[in-house]
Amino acid sequence: MSEHRTASRSAADHAPAGPWVIDTRDLGRRPGSSRSYHRSVPAGSPLGVPEVIEVPSDARVELGLLLEAVVEGVLVSGTVTAPTVGECSRCLDPLSGTVEVELTELFAYPDTATSATTDEDEVSRIVDDRIDLEPVVRDAIVLALTPVPLCSEDCPGLCPDCGRRWADLDPDHGHDKIDPRWAALRERFGGTEEEK
Known part of the structure; x- marks a missing residue:
């Protein structure tokens, strides 16, 4: 009975903690190995500029990613897609659309030169064999959203x-x-x- 409990606890310790987290143990550390991931995750909270343009909190963010093991960590690349809502900055009409972001991010292993020689905010880190995609994806989406959304390029306004x-x-x-x-x-x- 105690062996079963220990095995369950060990499995739980290595299970991803939420939809944004990916366990890299399946990938391994051999440079060149890769794995594809396709996930639909909840935004959870609005992404963008409220009442201007944003991915709403109840939206689904689609992740189509390739994880590749490299010497210094795991390279994550792929596409992130999410629906957007907002209002035209000229005529104030409601808008809806889609934001698509190309993502490329290195997640460094904790025992590498990259991890040792860079600040926390310069390179993402692998923690307990897991990568948390949420901060990287959120930053990429916010930067991709236009600060001046328009219903059309020639909108005459009000x-x-x-x-x-x-x-x-x-x-x-x-x-x-x-x-x-x-x-x-x-x-x-x-x-x-x-x-x-």
């Missing part, structure tokens, strides 16, 4: 006077503007000659 979409207005749409210095006279005499 009329600055009435706030309506230029695309919905007549070509001759305009607003009469009166010089503020004449506004008091207009109020007193009920308008201009042209208006009478």
Whole structure:
């Protein structure tokens, strides 16, 4: 009974801790060995700029990755795809789309020259034979999102006077503007000659 418990605990210790974590023991440390991974993982929290453009928290992030053992660690490369929502920065219409990111990241073994000679934020690390993809993927997605999303490249935006979409207005749409210095006279005499 205690042997079974020890074996279960040992297996649990080496099990991936969440959908973003990959156990590299299956890959081994022999340079040149590789393995493909295809996963659909929950975003968990919004990625991007809230109310501008983001991957929503309930979205699924699709990972199509190749893990390759190299001398200094594990090289992760592949494609990350996720749906996006937001609003046009000119006309404020809702937007939806997809962000696709090409990912290439080295995860260093703890006992290598790369690990010893680089800062924590320079190179990702393999910890207990596991790699955590979440920080790398999140950073890549946020950097790939445009800070000024548009519904179309030629979106005319909003009329600055009435706030309506230029695309919905007549070509001759305009607003009469009166010089503020004449506004008091207009109020007193009920308008201009042209208006009478």
